[in-house]
Amino acid sequence: MCAACGVRPLSMCASLDDAGQAELEALLVPVALMSGDILFDEGATATQSFNLTEGCLKLYKLLPDGRRFITDFLYPGDFLGLADQQAYACTAEAVGAARLCKFERKALDNLVQRHSCLERHLLDRARAELSDGREQLLMLGQKTARERVASFIMGQSAKAKQRNLSATTVETPMRRADIADHLGLTTETVSRTLTNLTNDGLIGVEAGRRIIIRDAVTLAALAAGHEAA
Amino acid sequence: MCAACGVRPLSMCASLDDAGQAELEALLVPVALMSGDILFDEGATATQSFNLTEGCLKLYKLLPDGRRFITDFLYPGDFLGLADQQAYACTAEAVGAARLCKFERKALDNLVQRHSCLERHLLDRARAELSDGREQLLMLGQKTARERVASFIMGQSAKAKQRNLSATTVETPMRRADIADHLGLTTETVSRTLTNLTNDGLIGVEAGRRIIIRDAVTLAALAAGHEAA
DNA sequence: CAAGCGCGTTGATATGGATCAATTTTTCAA
DNA sequence: TTGAAAAATTGATCCATATCAACGCGCTTG
Numbered sequence: 440m441c442a443a444c445g446v447r448p449l450s451m452c453a454s455l456d457d458a459g460q461a462e463l464e465a466l467l468v469p470v471a472l473m474s475g476d477i478l479f480d481e482g483a484t485a486t487q488s489f490n491l492t493e494g495c496l497k498l499y500k501l502l503p504d505g506r507r508f509i510t511d512f513l514y515p516g517d518f519l520g521l522a523d524q525q526a527y528a529c530t531a532e533a534v535g536a537a538r539l540c541k542f543e544r545k546a547l548d549n550l551v552q553r554h555s556c557l558e559r560h561l562l563d564r565a566r567a568e569l570s571d572g573r574e575q576l577l578m579l580g581q582k583t584a585r586e587r588v589a590s591f592i593m594g595q596s597a598k599a600k601q602r603n604l605s606a607t608t609v610e611t612p613m614r615r616a617d618i619a620d621h622l623g624l625t626t627e628t629v630s631r632t633l634t635n636l637t638n639d640g641l642i643g644v645e646a647g648r649r650i651i652i653r654d655a656v657t658l659a660a661l662a663a664g665h666e667a668a
Numbered sequence: 669m670c671a672a673c674g675v676r677p678l679s680m681c682a683s684l685d686d687a688g689q690a691e692l693e694a695l696l697v698p699v700a701l702m703s704g705d706i707l708f709d710e711g712a713t714a715t716q717s718f719n720l721t722e723g724c725l726k727l728y729k730l731l732p733d734g735r736r737f738i739t740d741f742l743y744p745g746d747f748l749g750l751a752d753q754q755a756y757a758c759t760a761e762a763v764g765a766a767r768l769c770k771f772e773r774k775a776l777d778n779l780v781q782r783h784s785c786l787e788r789h790l791l792d793r794a795r796a797e798l799s800d801g802r803e804q805l806l807m808l809g810q811k812t813a814r815e816r817v818a819s820f821i822m823g824q825s826a827k828a829k830q831r832n833l834s835a836t837t838v839e840t841p842m843r844r845a846d847i848a849d850h851l852g853l854t855t856e857t858v859s860r861t862l863t864n865l866t867n868d869g870l871i872g873v874e875a876g877r878r879i880i881i882r883d884a885v886t887l888a889a890l891a892a893g894h895e896a897a
Numbered sequence: 898c899a900a901g902c903g904c905g906t907t908g909a910t911a912t913g914g915a916t917c918a919a920t921t922t923t924t925c926a927a
Numbered sequence: 928t929t930g931a932a933a934a935a936t937t938g939a940t941c942c943a944t945a946t947c948a949a950c951g952c953g954c955t956t957g
Binding site for chain 2: 500502503504506507508510521522523524528529552555558559561562563565566567568569570572573574575576577579580581582620621622623663664665666
Binding site: 583584624625627628631646647 | 922
């Protein structure tokens with residue numbers, strides 16, 4: 440079953456040999472979520488890890504007065520649980536319907552210890568996530584609204600490409616408020632900025648949720664902080 | 669020599685047995701930096717890793733027009749190189765004089781593979797850094813200037829405590845511009861906010877670089893986003 | 898000791914994005 | 928298909944923080 444899994448080549452699973460694969464499959468429990476379902480809450484004891492196979496999740500942290508920051512959107516092939524030691528660092532909520540493989544942490548840790556290739560794979564993922572996180576910090580600390588939105592679009596495009604989807608027509612399952620809370624902006628600013636980028640011919644927006652990249656070069660330059668148009 | 673090292677209990681070194689310790693010691697090359705010296709540049713091939721033994725470093729990323737974001741300040745016991753796969757994700761620069769242990773990545777990776785305790789230690793560190801990074805994202809995405817400065821002070825205090833230094837008298841080796849570039853603010857705003865916090869009796873500032881925490885409870889509440897004073 | 902300079906503070910003003918407030922568009926249930 | 932609710936857009940105004948500017952203090956250097 441795992442062998443036929445669509446996200447296998449994107450996941451940690453790919454780093455295991457057949458025997459390890461079988462062990463992993465024995466540990467796995469499938470989970471299905473509906474839009475808005477919460478997989479786990481920030482602060483809860485992190486007893487499980489997950490691998491997303493279908494759909495999209497958002498990870499977020501809340502401040503006591505309700506301000507929210509979405510640290511990341513996850514797509515098929517992404518692993519949940521890397522950043523979490525004792526407690527989950529974020530809340531995980533489904534954006535639309537989603538499916539995952541659930542693992543008990545204890546059992547998975549045990550498997551990881553016996554398969555150093557898995558440990559190395561997870562360390563590599565952690566490295567990549569750390570590196571991405573630094574890029575995000577730069578965005579939040581120094582980029583303008585226009586640059587942030589451009590960065591978001593290019594980032595989503597890159598993720599789509601990884602999943603062998605079009606890099607120029609980006610489907611964004613989340614809503615404006617989610618994008619805003621991911622970029623440290625407000626819904627209104629995201630909306631206005633998308634309108635501006637459209638008027639400037641850099642993108643097109645269809646049916647609200649589909650963004651077409653019309654001038655990838657300029658958009659990338661904007662995202663990279665080259666002040667120009 | 670390593671056995672007598674002051675940062676040993678804070679570092680990855682502590683997770684090794686005597687034999688591993690000796691191996692590690694054989695790989696190590698000591699490095700000394702002067703204030704402002706650059707250890708490595710963002711984007712350079714990451715051929716080495718480091719362990720900071722003395723002083724303070726800042727890690728930063730630049731945008732093409734000179735905007736800068738300082739992702740982190742490192743203190744004795746901290747490891748450099750976790751986030752870096754092919755290329756360094758940030759530039760590392762000394763804040764004041766510093767000393768480090770330098771390791772060739774290849775040799776260190778080899779050692780890590782043979783000592784799974786080290787690999788686990790690094791994975792744990794990576795987890796902790798990821799978790800910290802998420803907290804930082806929340807700060808940059810949602811917190812006000814006052815809350816950011818409070819978070820910074822509490823964070824520095826926590827780091828000082830880890831090194832067995834006073835948690836109420838925090839020495840900050842970096843200058844205002846560095847703090848500003850770490851919080852996504854300007855020098856002027858940091859300065860003004862410190863003045864306000866002082867006037868409100870939450871902190872004291874001595875000789876510019878020493879911050880005394882006078883009301884840890886209120887400061888922590890502020891840092892955590894409880895809108896109050 | 899004086900001059901110069903880097904750094905921090907403080908003040909005055911400007912502005913990008915937030916907030917408040919309608920409208921319009923989309924979604925979805927009946 | 929229709930109507931109501933949710934989401935997105937657009938407009939008007941406000942405000943937190945940036946920007947521009949002046950000043951002062953403490954070091955360094957001649």
